[in-house]
Amino acid sequence: MTDQQTDEKVAFMPQMVNLEYRIVTSPIHQRFDKQMREGRIVGQKCPSCGLVFVPPKGFCPLCAIVMTEKDEVAVKDTATVTSFTVITPIQYQGQKEREEYVLANLILDGADSSIGQQRIEGIPHHDVRMGMRVKAVWATPEERAGEEGGGMRGWGLTAAVKHWEPSGEPDTPREQYQEHIL
Amino acid sequence: MAAEASWTLEFPYRRSLGPVVGGFFTGLRDGKVLGSRTRDGRVLVPPLEYDPETGESVQDGLVEVAETGVVTGWAWVTEPMRKHPLDHAFAWALVKLDGADSSLLHALDAPREAVSTGARVRIRWAGERKGHITDIACFEQENS
Numbered sequence: 001m002t003d004q005q006t007d008e009k010v011a012f013m014p015q016m017v018n019l020e021y022r023i024v025t026s027p028i029h030q031r032f033d034k035q036m037r038e039g040r041i042v043g044q045k046c047p048s049c050g051l052v053f054v055p056p057k058g059f060c061p062l063c064a065i066v067m068t069e070k071d072e073v074a075v076k077d078t079a080t081v082t083s084f085t086v087i088t089p090i091q092y093q094g095q096k097e098r099e100e101y102v103l104a105n106l107i108l109d110g111a112d113s114s115i116g117q118q119r120i121e122g123i124p125h126h127d128v129r130m131g132m133r134v135k136a137v138w139a140t141p142e143e144r145a146g147e148e149g150g151g152m153r154g155w156g157l158t159a160a161v162k163h164w165e166p167s168g169e170p171d172t173p174r175e176q177y178q179e180h181i182l
Numbered sequence: 183m184a185a186e187a188s189w190t191l192e193f194p195y196r197r198s199l200g201p202v203v204g205g206f207f208t209g210l211r212d213g214k215v216l217g218s219r220t221r222d223g224r225v226l227v228p229p230l231e232y233d234p235e236t237g238e239s240v241q242d243g244l245v246e247v248a249e250t251g252v253v254t255g256w257a258w259v260t261e262p263m264r265k266h267p268l269d270h271a272f273a274w275a276l277v278k279l280d281g282a283d284s285s286l287l288h289a290l291d292a293p294r295e296a297v298s299t300g301a302r303v304r305i306r307w308a309g310e311r312k313g314h315i316t317d318i319a320c321f322e323q324e325n326s
Binding site: 009010011012013014015016017018019020021022023024025030093094 | 185186187188189190191192193194195196197198199204205207208211313314
């Protein structure tokens, strides 16, 4: 087939490696997904040590005991920034970010465990700080009713909450969150 | 939500090939099979950059071999997996092409009873060739 011949030499070859996962969502994730779709952030409070874990794990990692629906407690959608990173995206294949953005660890009001990878918007990056108070900006109930846009385990904190923005409250004193800094 | 979801992690690599493997793939794209020559004159297909027995570099330049050859070993695949080159039962075969001194591993599309060591086979080229090992669609019986 001479029509396919060119003088150009083959110097590279594409090699697509893909790992295909089948994610089986646990009943705990499914329940959390349902609550987040309803706009409620619900954790579990250990009946032994009294610490509140969000998202719920189904067990207390410190006391190593099972926790169930009867240990559920609602927490608020307001939080304190415990640490943060300003990320400058490199434009690799598949990268959708174009501008610098901020991801933070937060401690939700009513929770004892921090949550990571939370996007902060509505404030210049150089003004983001530890102790800053933020509130959730939720995806709309219509968005949360669908499947499109949820994470691979459903509507978790990084999907149902689009981002967090300053609430305008005074900063949380360091003593109140220093045990939770990741 | 669904209790099950699928998720794919992709690593889209682009590998540089060098003069020997690059030359081999250039040949496949042009419908030719090229091998490398060791210092003592053996022809390696697929071509290596070195003699596997001595570690010496091969001679410069590649030589063309035939698109027909003989099966030197094989394994029958009763149920092909999703990423296999054929969607029906086939053999993975080592084929020593005429003019070569080593064997190339590829799929052989032939009835089970026609697959044996010593069987004569030839290349079935892919419809569209782009400089990849898949330019060889598979082997088939020489007299089919």
